[in-house]
Amino acid sequence: xxxxxxxxxxxxxxxxxxxxxxxxxxxxxxxxxxxxxxxxxxxxxxxxxxxxxxxxxxxxxxxxxxxxxxxxxxxxxxxxxxxxxxxxxxxxxxxxxxxxxxxxxxxxxxxxxx
Numbered sequence: 001x002x003x004x005x006x007x008x009x010x011x012x013x014x015x016x017x018x019x020x021x022x023x024x025x026x027x028x029x030x031x032x033x034x035x036x037x038x039x040x041x042x043x044x045x046x047x048x049x050x051x052x053x054x055x056x057x058x059x060x061x062x063x064x065x066x067x068x069x070x071x072x073x074x075x076x077x078x079x080x081x082x083x084x085x086x087x088x089x090x091x092x093x094x095x096x097x098x099x100x101x102x103x104x105x106x107x108x109x110x111x112x113x114x
Contacts, residue, residue, distance in 0.1 A: 034072030
């Protein structure tokens with residue numbers, strides 16, 4: 001039987017899926033920006049001033065690149081998790097079909113019509 005709670009959640013699935021979709025896109029953009037910053041620290045930054053950086057500067061740039069890389073992988077992981085959840089959570093129409101079709105097919109009227 002479909003009760004009030006089921007109807008409430010049935011109407012919320014589209015909103016949940018939209019929040020997951022937005023979170024996935026934002027996480028993807030943030031992760032890419034941080035990974036590009038990491039690449040900038042490793043590749044472009046040592047050559048921007050024209051001279052070769054000292055050993056201390058290279059060490060600091062590598063440390064900064066590693067921090068950007070570690071921080072950049074978290075939004076990408078969250079983006080992947082949100083994308084998987086988006087795929088697994090049904091839309092409102094899908095959930096209504098999942099709940100209603102078996103109830104209709106298993107009803108007494110449908111059994112008599114067969």
